[in-house]
Amino acid sequence: MLTVEDLDITVKHRGSKRPLVRDVNLSVGAAESVGLVGESGSGKSLTIKAAMRLLPRNASAGGSISFDGHDVNGLGRRDLARYRSRDVALIHQDPRAHINPSRTIAQFITEGVVHTGLMSEETALEQACALMRDVGIADAEKRLKQYPHQLSGGLLQRIMIVATMLPSPRLIFADEPTTALDVTVQSDVMAILMEQIRDHHMAMLFVTHDLDLAAAVTDRLAVMYAGTVVETGDSEDICSRPLHPYTAALLRSRPSTTEVRRLTAIPGRPLAAYEVTNGCSFASRCPFAKDQCRNEVPQRRLMEGRTVTCHRAEEITGPLREQVS
Numbered sequence: 001m002l003t004v005e006d007l008d009i010t011v012k013h014r015g016s017k018r019p020l021v022r023d024v025n026l027s028v029g030a031a032e033s034v035g036l037v038g039e040s041g042s043g044k045s046l047t048i049k050a051a052m053r054l055l056p057r058n059a060s061a062g063g064s065i066s067f068d069g070h071d072v073n074g075l076g077r078r079d080l081a082r083y084r085s086r087d088v089a090l091i092h093q094d095p096r097a098h099i100n101p102s103r104t105i106a107q108f109i110t111e112g113v114v115h116t117g118l119m120s121e122e123t124a125l126e127q128a129c130a131l132m133r134d135v136g137i138a139d140a141e142k143r144l145k146q147y148p149h150q151l152s153g154g155l156l157q158r159i160m161i162v163a164t165m166l167p168s169p170r171l172i173f174a175d176e177p178t179t180a181l182d183v184t185v186q187s188d189v190m191a192i193l194m195e196q197i198r199d200h201h202m203a204m205l206f207v208t209h210d211l212d213l214a215a216a217v218t219d220r221l222a223v224m225y226a227g228t229v230v231e232t233g234d235s236e237d238i239c240s241r242p243l244h245p246y247t248a249a250l251l252r253s254r255p256s257t258t259e260v261r262r263l264t265a266i267p268g269r270p271l272a273a274y275e276v277t278n279g280c281s282f283a284s285r286c287p288f289a290k291d292q293c294r295n296e297v298p299q300r301r302l303m304e305g306r307t308v309t310c311h312r313a314e315e316i317t318g319p320l321r322e323q324v325s
Contacts, residue, residue, distance in 0.1 A: 001203055002028040002051065002171055006063035009046055009055065009227075017060075018274040021046050021227045024063070025300070025307075028171060033197070033204045035214030035235065037250070038224035039270045044207045045093075047224075048173045051205075052090060053080060067171075085116045089169040091193075093176040095156035099148045106144035109163045118167055131162045135192045154185035158192065165196055171203045179208075190217060211250050215239045223247045226281035227273025233306030241321055243308040245286045248320040280311065288316045 009021035021043040028034045036044045050061045053072060065072040067087060075083055092098040099108050110124035119127070125144065132140035135158045148156060157177060164172060177193065178186040194217050197204055208214050214221055215235045222232045223246065231244040242248040249266045268285040279294040280286070286293065290312070298311045310316075 001030050001032075001068060002205070003066045004047070004051065004063070005065075007047065007050060007065065008062040009043070009050055010060055010062075011056070012058045018272075019227065020059075020273050021050070022273050023300075024224075024227075024229050026222045026229060026232065028203050028205050030170070031201045031203055032220070033206060033218040035218035035221045036205060036207045036224060037209060037211050037214045037221060039209060039250075041270055041272055042224040043227040043273065044224055045175055048090070048175055048205065048207060052084060052088060052173065054090075081116070085112055086118070086167055087169055088171045088173060089164040089167065090173045091160055091164050091175065091177045093179050095153065095160045096148065099156065099160070101148050103147075104144065105146055105148070105151070105159055108148075109144070109159065109166060112163070113167050116167075124166065128162060128166060131165055131196075132158070134196065135161055136188070137162075153181050154189065157181055157185075157189050161189070161193055161196065165200065168200060169202065171205065172197065174204055174206045176208050178213075211239065212254060223250070226271045226276050228281065228309065229300075229307075230282070230309045231306065233304075237304070237306065241304070241317075243303055243306060243313050243317060243320070244282075244310050245288055245316065245320060246282045248323055249285070252323055280309075288312055288319070 004024055004026050007021055007024040008019065010017040010019050024047055026034065036047065038044055049055050051065050051072065055061060061073065067083065072083065106125060109128045110121060113119045113124050114121050128144065129140040132143065137143055137155065137158055151159065174193065178189050181189060190213070206214060206218055218235050220233065221235045221238045222229050223238070223244065225246045231238060231247050238247060239251065242251060252264045253266055255263060266285055271281055279296055280289070280298050283289040283293040293311050296311065298309045300307050300309045303313055
């Protein structure tokens, strides 16, 4: 359904261009859930914005992004509006930052489908009430008349999910949809989201830095570091048998649910894509790095049915899996 090939994103900065995303390749099939994981600043949200053509004005994208075989970057105004209103939808990280505080919940939910002619206002309100009940919102008719400041964060995120589901898009971009919520609310919202996606046979590209959560709700994972994808494959395989040192380091840094122990931090700090000059972007933090890693850019290759970008993947597979176990 969605195919991203050799995606590069640069931004203008003080008269020069800085790369923020480099050579990203990923795909999402029909009714498939794909997770995009990595530390903050690795380019996950920018990749989603590029797929929706929502990059800021000072940013430019190279490579190709296609939806159902159609070039997203080549869509005209009318086709782009149709693509954004019917084919794809975006669940933002912070609902309060993306809901107009001066408009009612009913206006926020129904505006898109009514404006584009997908539904009449009466039908939109009726279906919105049904969806609100599906996601656990009581007194739907009352909530529709309220304003965003009158609802809690958990309710607002449910409202965001309803607005996303109402036009029945084929692909949902979920940009860390539970980060702004309390821990006790996060699991409820994710359960509701996944139930709706399954019931409506939708596909999802799920952005998060929580590897455990991504593995639990997605079919495949793509791990990003410094603006590029370093490993892709089945979620279960990646979490049990990582091939890239960065993936293994993320898995080791998870807090344990069975024992009290000191967290294992990844040494150094995350790099932005523009800070990477020569060699592998993870070389400065990798315990397995050698001169080749520091001087030569690794190429993407197939290994054990997955893609991995690492010079020494075959040599270090055993030690990596011992670390994770």
